[in-house]
Amino acid sequence: MDRLRKVIEQYGRWSVLETYINRIEAHSTADFSHAFENAKALIETVGKEICVARGVEIEPTASINSVLKKAFASVGYVGTDMVVQISSALATIAQQMGELRNDIGITSHGRPLDQIRERNDGVDGLTREFLLDTTVIVAIFLIRAFETQNPRGGSVAPEINTGYADNEEFNEYWDDQYGSFEMGTYSYTASEVLFNVDNQAYVAEQKLFIEAKEAEQE
Numbered sequence: 001m002d003r004l005r006k007v008i009e010q011y012g013r014w015s016v017l018e019t020y021i022n023r024i025e026a027h028s029t030a031d032f033s034h035a036f037e038n039a040k041a042l043i044e045t046v047g048k049e050i051c052v053a054r055g056v057e058i059e060p061t062a063s064i065n066s067v068l069k070k071a072f073a074s075v076g077y078v079g080t081d082m083v084v085q086i087s088s089a090l091a092t093i094a095q096q097m098g099e100l101r102n103d104i105g106i107t108s109h110g111r112p113l114d115q116i117r118e119r120n121d122g123v124d125g126l127t128r129e130f131l132l133d134t135t136v137i138v139a140i141f142l143i144r145a146f147e148t149q150n151p152r153g154g155s156v157a158p159e160i161n162t163g164y165a166d167n168e169e170f171n172e173y174w175d176d177q178y179g180s181f182e183m184g185t186y187s188y189t190a191s192e193v194l195f196n197v198d199n200q201a202y203v204a205e206q207k208l209f210i211e212a213k214e215a216e217q218e
Contacts, residue, residue: 004017014046014143
């Protein structure tokens with residue numbers, strides 16, 4: 001779960017997932033069925049949140065398989081055989097997790113103690129590790145894919161002006177940070193150097209500058 005925690009730290013909007021993570025870690029050994037229910041709920045929450053943020057309608061009775069397929073599609077993972085197969089396979093694993101939860105779950109109805117123990121021991125250690133690792137992989141994959149397109153609070157990625165003269169505010173900020181460079185009788189500001197020497201870096205830094213401004217205004 002540490003990998004997922006790091007992603008959550010990076011993208012603060014997902015901090016509420018800590019509740020699921022704490023439950024999974026607390027019960028993964030003593031009550032795996034409870035940990036597993038929370039793993040399934042975690043993945044489903046990620047999928048639904050992405051669909052809601054992207055305006056994708058989810059039927060009230062939609063299965064986790066349906067939710068995740070829509071989530072994958074909404075972040076652009078459709079259109080090629082390989083990607084469709086991968087996303088479908090991950091969603092199918094999640095669907096199987098939901099079905100397995102019904103087999104080993106103990107919270108929906110009271111059960112005799114022996115039955116609870118049998119259900120808790122019904123999944124071997126290797127399978128438990130695989131299922132929880134799958135939870136982490138699917139969640140991280142979807143969160144990162146979504147955040148790449150929707151940085152900071154779900155807002156649309158800021159529009160970037162690629163012309164030097166169109167970015168006066170950023171240019172002044174960059175020049176204040178790094179000054180100018182003199183070569184003989186020639187002098188160039190830091191923003192001019194960055195723009196002309198490494199335009200991709202210029203665009204990337206400008207994007208970070210805009211995002212930081214938006215974050216301050218929130």
